[in-house]
Amino acid sequence: MSVLVVAEHLRGRLRPVTLELVSAARELEGPTAVAVVARDPAAFADALSVEGVDEIVAARVDVDEFENDVYRAAVETLLEERRPEVTLVGFTVDSMGYAPAVAAKLDLGFASDVFAVRHEDGALVAERSFYGAKVNAELEFPGKERVLLMLRPTAWPAAGGQGTPSMSEVAVSAPASRARHRDFVEVQAGDVDITTADFLLSVGRGIGDKENLPQFEELAAKLGATLSVSRPIVDAGWMPNSRQVGQSGKTVTPKVYLALGISGAVQHLAGMKTSGTIIAVNSDPEAAIFNVAHYGAVADLFEVAEELEKLL
Amino acid sequence: MSSRGGEPAVKVAVCVKQVATLGDEVEFTDDERDVDPDFLDHALNEWDSYATEEALQLVERAGEGEVVVVSVGDDDAEDAMRRVLAMGAGRGIRIWSDGLTGADPITVARALAGVVREESPDLVLCGVQSSDSVQAATGVALAELLGLPHVAVVTKVSLGEGAATVNRELEGGLVDVVEVDTPCVLTIQTGINEPRYATLRAIKQAEQKEIEVREPDAVGEPAYRVRRMFVPPKGEGAEMLDGSPTEIAQRIKEIVQERLA
Ligand SMILES: Cc1cc2nc3c(=O)[nH]c(=O)nc-3n(C[C@H](O)[C@H](O)[C@H](O)COP(=O)(O)OP(=O)(O)OC[C@H]3O[C@@H](n4cnc5c(N)ncnc54)[C@H](O)[C@@H]3O)c2cc1C
Numbered sequence: 001m002s003v004l005v006v007a008e009h010l011r012g013r014l015r016p017v018t019l020e021l022v023s024a025a026r027e028l029e030g031p032t033a034v035a036v037v038a039r040d041p042a043a044f045a046d047a048l049s050v051e052g053v054d055e056i057v058a059a060r061v062d063v064d065e066f067e068n069d070v071y072r073a074a075v076e077t078l079l080e081e082r083r084p085e086v087t088l089v090g091f092t093v094d095s096m097g098y099a100p101a102v103a104a105k106l107d108l109g110f111a112s113d114v115f116a117v118r119h120e121d122g123a124l125v126a127e128r129s130f131y132g133a134k135v136n137a138e139l140e141f142p143g144k145e146r147v148l149l150m151l152r153p154t155a156w157p158a159a160g161g162q163g164t165p166s167m168s169e170v171a172v173s174a175p176a177s178r179a180r181h182r183d184f185v186e187v188q189a190g191d192v193d194i195t196t197a198d199f200l201l202s203v204g205r206g207i208g209d210k211e212n213l214p215q216f217e218e219l220a221a222k223l224g225a226t227l228s229v230s231r232p233i234v235d236a237g238w239m240p241n242s243r244q245v246g247q248s249g250k251t252v253t254p255k256v257y258l259a260l261g262i263s264g265a266v267q268h269l270a271g272m273k274t275s276g277t278i279i280a281v282n283s284d285p286e287a288a289i290f291n292v293a294h295y296g297a298v299a300d301l302f303e304v305a306e307e308l309e310k311l312l
Numbered sequence: 313m314s315s316r317g318g319e320p321a322v323k324v325a326v327c328v329k330q331v332a333t334l335g336d337e338v339e340f341t342d343d344e345r346d347v348d349p350d351f352l353d354h355a356l357n358e359w360d361s362y363a364t365e366e367a368l369q370l371v372e373r374a375g376e377g378e379v380v381v382v383s384v385g386d387d388d389a390e391d392a393m394r395r396v397l398a399m400g401a402g403r404g405i406r407i408w409s410d411g412l413t414g415a416d417p418i419t420v421a422r423a424l425a426g427v428v429r430e431e432s433p434d435l436v437l438c439g440v441q442s443s444d445s446v447q448a449a450t451g452v453a454l455a456e457l458l459g460l461p462h463v464a465v466v467t468k469v470s471l472g473e474g475a476a477t478v479n480r481e482l483e484g485g486l487v488d489v490v491e492v493d494t495p496c497v498l499t500i501q502t503g504i505n506e507p508r509y510a511t512l513r514a515i516k517q518a519e520q521k522e523i524e525v526r527e528p529d530a531v532g533e534p535a536y537r538v539r540r541m542f543v544p545p546k547g548e549g550a551e552m553l554d555g556s557p558t559e560i561a562q563r564i565k566e567i568v569q570e571r572l573a
């Protein structure tokens with residue numbers, strides 16, 4: 001199946017998800033073209049000359065950073081001119097900003113947060129989950145000649161090796177952006193760096209109340225662990241963003257990640273699933289965190305925490 | 313954002329979804345294309361309570377205006393709409409036809425578009441994603457169908473004249489400050505505000521608020537079709553630690569000591 005991958009870049013660097021998309025494209029057996037929407041697309045040619053890329057398509061535009069109107073116009077033009085059967089983009093914040101618009105406009109087959117793709121008898125099949133990641137589904141796209149898929153980051157390995165893609169160009173005339181990039185604001189550094197810890201005790205919404213937090217700070221101290229949290233704890237203002245594990249927080253790879261009361265949402269897993277040993281305590285036996293954990297316990301986290309404290 | 317002959321100063325449409333949650337048991341429908349509805353509970357999508365709060369605050373800051381809640385769902389979905397009405401939204405519009413069960417996000421956007429266009433709000437707020445199906449697609453698809461500018465994954469909004477300045481939160485927490493022309497569609501991220509609780513009185517009053525029921529315009533062909541749903545194979549999975557909390561704690565302590573050694 002002919003595949004078009006849309007490269008992602010931020011502040012002059014190719015984002016890692018792009019090479020993962022190339023690996024997924026290889027499973028569809030190509031030919032695979034990678035489109036680069038940038039002021040200077042050639043700057044990314046080296047990084048994209050990996051095995052599995054047959055062609056790099058330069059779409060020259062007038063902005064340095066992502067703007068959704070520019071990507072929308074460029075990808076629409078690419079799809080209309082090249083008519084790839086499958087278009088692959090990352091399930092990332094940038095792509096969330098324009099890919100569903102392209103799919104709606106061109107009436108494409110569409111699915112997001114896809115973690116497996118294949119073709120069966122010439123028809124595309126994609127897999128994603130539903131109902132809080134507790135069930136999976138195979139999706140098909142009847143009647144759609146073109147399909148756009150947003151693929152889950154880290155679900156495929158990054159493509160490597162040396163490729164010798166051909167280079168081409170597509171002229172795009174992007175309209176004036178109605179949503180304009182103005183500035184970047186960096187994340188504030190926190191009191192501790194959770195990315196360097198060997199042992200993280202990580203708590204989620206399961207701890208229930210802010211009043212319960214000190215108990216886990218004490219437990220972490222006794223264990224010799226650093227306390228980290230899932231997003232709801234930061235959203236509630238109980239802990240600073242610097243302690244947050246996940247897609248919009250930090251990516252961590254401690255030797256041990258002990259998760260209490262964390263369900264295992266895709267954006268949380270993105271930040272911790274490559275930890276050395278993952279231990280999860282959750283009262284819900286079907287919690288998605290057990291799919292990535294090495295050790296799991298279906299139990300009340302407060303009871304386990306109390307007993308753990310007694311042992312120290 | 314100016315007053316138009318007695319019309320409210322800021323009119324915000326909020327799109328909300330009643331999400332389905334699955335407990336620890338699941339069975340599928342006979343065709344295996346969805347979960348048996350008997351196994352599902354329902355709630356207001358977490359992201360949509362933040363979108364509602366943001367809409368209410370924007371209207372409060374403007375001093376004048378209206379929040380209209382729009383939802384695609386069967387009559388059960390009115391529970392979620394009532395919650396939003398109890399938070400302070402003025403009225404609701406529910407859109408439904410039988411073909412919309414389990415609809416993909418592009419189809420849902422098509423069902424929303426006609427009604428939202430008729431309302432011609434100054435601002436349309438959606439959540440970033442629905443917690444049950446994690447599409448993160450409906451809001452931006454809707455923006456396209458309405459021909460409106462849009463920004464996805466927003467953690468701050470300030471309205472100006474003819475444009476808004478918003479924070480878009482990228483991976484790793486990096487913030488992209490974006491200036492977006494209005495009217496526009498924004499998809500709202502959790503943590504942007506602190507959603508208010510409805511008082512008992514407000515919940516009572518919300519029972520009296522109007523929810524108009526509408527049929528969608530033609531929604532076209534679905535963007536995908538579910539061929540089969542299934543419980544994910546456990547694979548190697550986690551080694552489960554059984555026993556009392558004391559025994560579990562003991563095992564955790566041993567595993568930690570061994571791995572850190
Ligand atoms: C663009 C984007 C970026 C995001 N980035 C991140 C991110 O960086 N990090 C992140 O964490 N999330 C992120 N999220 C949010 C993510 O989708 C989830 O909403 C979040 O991870 C849920 O956190 P949780 O597991 O703590 O809460 P929940 O999903 O509410 O889970 C709580 C768990 O606690 C369990 N529990 C409750 N009580 C007990 C008890 N007494 N004992 C044992 N278990 C109990 C429950 O069974 C449940 O599984 C992001 C979302 C979006 C859209």
Ligand SMILES: Nc1ncnc2c1ncn2[C@@H]1O[C@H](COP(=O)(O)O)[C@@H](O)[C@H]1O
Pocket residue numbers: 327328329330357359360363382383384385417420424437438439440441442443445446447448449450451
């Ligand atoms: N059935 C629906 N009715 C109204 N709004 C919806 C519906 N489904 C999704 N949305 C909106 O789109 C957002 C993102 O949902 P999704 O694209 O399904 O992840 C939600 O937070 C809602 O604002």
